[in-house]
Amino acid sequence: MAEETLPEQIARQLRRDILRGKLPPGTTIKERDNAAELGVSRTPMREAIRILAQEGLVILRPARSPIVAQPSIKEISDQVTVLIALEKLSLELACVHATEAEIDDLAATMDYMDQNFETADPLDMFEVDMGFHHALAVMSHNDVIAELHQTLMERLWRARYMAARRRRNRERVIVQHGAIVNALRARDRASALVAIEAHLGHLDRDIRNVLEQEAEAALVTK
Amino acid sequence: MAEETLPEQIARQLRRDILRGKLPPGTTIKERDNAAELGVSRTPMREAIRILAQEGLVILRPARSPIVAQPSIKEISDQVTVLIALEKLSLELACVHATEAEIDDLAATMDYMDQNFETADPLDMFEVDMGFHHALAVMSHNDVIAELHQTLMERLWRARYMAARRRRNRERVIVQHGAIVNALRARDRASALVAIEAHLGHLDRDIRNVLEQEAEAALVTK
DNA sequence: CAATCATTTTTGGTATACCAAATTCAAAAA
DNA sequence: TTTTTGAATTTGGTATACCAAAAATGATTG
Known part of the structure; x- marks a missing residue:
């Protein structure tokens, strides 16, 4: 038990990439591309992006790709x-x-x-x-x-x-x-x-x- | 402009039902049933449930139906x-x-x-x-x-x-x-x-x- | 050459289908 | 009668298909 859900795993991976600078602020997070890159479908990737948005690491824009946040x-x-x-x-x-x-x-x-x-x-x-x-x-x-x-x-x-x-x-x-x-x-x-x-x-x-x-x-x- | 996304609308509706007591604490929120009841699909309902979970109104349990939270x-x-x-x-x-x-x-x-x-x-x-x-x-x-x-x-x-x-x-x-x-x-x-x-x-x-x-x-x- | 408008492409939002885990319930055995 | 086991069902997790809106591209016109 004590497993980590797939969206959480994806979120952790993305979080790492963002914090280490692999995904610099302003980068768009396209759920289709990123999902394909990690070999998962859009649904869990979507959820992972919401998690990071909640944490303030990415910004959701209505009808637009989410982007990596640039905290002022x-x-x-x-x-x-x-x-x-x-x-x-x-x-x-x-x-x-x-x-x-x-x-x-x-x-x-x-x-x-x-x-x-x-x-x-x-x-x-x-x-x-x-x-x-x-x-x-x-x-x-x-x-x-x-x-x-x-x-x-x-x-x-x-x-x-x-x-x-x-x-x-x-x-x-x-x-x-x-x-x-x-x-x-x-x-x-x-x-x-x-x-x-x-x-x-x-x-x-x-x-x-x-x-x-x-x-x-x-x-x-x- | 100033539109509310579908998941937010659903979340608002559910929030209302929870706070008004229509969905008392302990009630299970089955995404399939609730989605059908509101005439939407599971995807936005799922997202709405996550929003409410973030707000602390519902509790997510791994591999189980979310339930309405009973704040101590x-x-x-x-x-x-x-x-x-x-x-x-x-x-x-x-x-x-x-x-x-x-x-x-x-x-x-x-x-x-x-x-x-x-x-x-x-x-x-x-x-x-x-x-x-x-x-x-x-x-x-x-x-x-x-x-x-x-x-x-x-x-x-x-x-x-x-x-x-x-x-x-x-x-x-x-x-x-x-x-x-x-x-x-x-x-x-x-x-x-x-x-x-x-x-x-x-x-x-x-x-x-x-x-x-x-x-x-x-x-x-x- | 610049500007504008139409068309194509990209992309997020939504619906739906499929799967696996978990629960339930009934039947059979002790 | 009680317990156990296994099959059917329920339910959340995931994949995928479809749609509409927005962006990009390019052609046409001034």
Whole structure:
């Protein structure tokens, strides 16, 4: 069991191609051609395209081929704003609802990051970091928050991918994560909010820097 | 222009039937039967069902008929939590980004509510009230917030429908809305937050009361 | 040469046919 | 009578055929 439906498989394949740049923004997704290329019929391909549209990766146009979305800087920025707000809310709720076991797990993730920060691949480490943040969302014990957080993280994959390549300040990340875990253990909402605001402020700045760089690069190539 | 696609029309029809109780929770949605009933084929019906699944109104089960969802009290409560957080964030952003024209429109909506509160149908008035709140989300000038707000409001339609039948305190609503508009005009984030927290606290309580009543009613009928 | 209109082609939307998995129900055996 | 098994039916998943609208192409006319 635990199988993935055909449309989901197709969606995953397409998602990969889009995020890796094989299908650059603006590319048309013709359901007939793409279906033939993957050896499936139009029906599941159609459904896969709807899934990606829901995720914001492709844009549906009435009576026109769907195209790969080109998220504007503002869109990404808006998403970051909401992501940060969600994480702050998560942490507040987690201070009340998180179990001790969950906090232990979070601390373990933090220790893992601490010990492997220098040796691991920066991209892998970024994934672990995002796992840390998603764990916070889950610890809110509010399924809507956890789900939205997941969605936003997926939509921000490309921006995160770019941001992950930058060298990150190990001390800063570890110390900030530690402050968050300690505040959680103490069930201290005020301290937790201070800690996560400091941490997320850096995330915000990192992503904005990447966006600015990309915008400049785009100008130069014109 | 402004046409609605066939799947959207079907989805709207089904949504209506579900929310009005014609299709109670637990009902199976057989795509063949439902398609025939509406005189369309399975393909658009299938797509309509996916739309409703995305909205959380129906649950898809692998290799089984989709069924009308029965949102648990916790789910609704979780949604209200996020809705409230989004509105608070909206208001903060609106203090910075809202245009004077938008604030004027908001004030006009408020005046309309003030003058028609007693005469209009309570349900209509509740719709206007929700329009007021969604306007706040739009005034954040953050499309992600506006979209999420819309989605949550749709998912909470039933709870809102129930809550709308209760007699509401005119003075309270008008005064609270007025405080919000005034804070916006003054671009005063702190006052705005105080005002909306007071207002949303009542919304939260209203919905929780309805949920408790429904839970009790469910117990009795068992 | 440019513009416009008709024709052909492309493409998404819809209907339908086919298949496989799952459920149901009846018959047979214990 | 109860349980088991297998055949028939139901139902979602997939493939394909058809249609209408939109786009592209090209010919014709000013």
